[in-house]
Amino acid sequence: MDLTTDFFSLFQLPRAFRIDLGELDARYREIQAQVHPDRYAHAGEGVRRLSMQWATRANEGYLTLKKPLERAKYLLHLAGHDLQAESNTAMAPEFLMEQMEWREAVMEARSGGDHHELEHLHHRLRQDLQGRYEELAALLDDKRDPEAATEQVRRLMFLEKLLLEIDDALASLEDGEMDN
């Protein structure tokens, strides 16, 4: 095994967005079993350190490939495409306008304690995300268009953040209800 190999090779998966998550789980468990520190409790320090490095690498790889957005970012990174997630703030104005409207709606529903509306927003966003991930899969695996895929990933970063905010708002309302 080679510590410098990319995560797809590490788990013997094709370098693609559409991967078999069942296979990923199985390979991850195999590696985990092989490098588990307990197996090397009586080995020399060098071997123990190496098994630790492998366990860390496998964890990092698993988390990267398991989540679609992280997997897409990693694929683009391997292909040499920089997302410029911090440095490039230019996005299509219509997209940003939509983001403002989404956030406004979430804030209003949260401050109004409107559980139903938050559930509705959550549902709508989930559908939107699903469509975008399908589009992203096609851009990465079929059309092989990294520029368009980069733009879609940049947009998905906003939407995943938004999803967290809606979850957070729902959780805070539920906490409030329990207090009452």
Add this chain to the structure above:
Amino acid sequence: MSYSVKVIDHYENPRNVGGFDKDEEGVGTGMVGAPACGDVMKLQIKVGQDGVIEDAKFKTYGCGSAIASSSLVTEWVKGKTVEQALEIKNTQIAEELALPPVKIHCSILAEDAIKAAVADYKKKHSE
């Protein structure tokens, strides 16, 4: 992570929150967003006949540092010409608000928002 006193002040008492009609004479609108944090910022300037920025408004969805950065620049640009407004650097914003390194992108967002607003104003003005 703790916020600086100035960030908290701008966050709790944001200056110039709101907006202008984007089609109004002399109004320039800048919309920017940072994928890294999912923050969205809209910054508008109202420019007089003499090219001086009379008023500025913002609306930001994001963390305290992003809100403080946009609030601060709306204060700074008032009374400046559009050319002077373009000279505002994110490093000045970050320094004024004592932003930690992980929040530098919030100041970049504010600088880019001003630049986008001025660009929009110039584009409308030249038409």
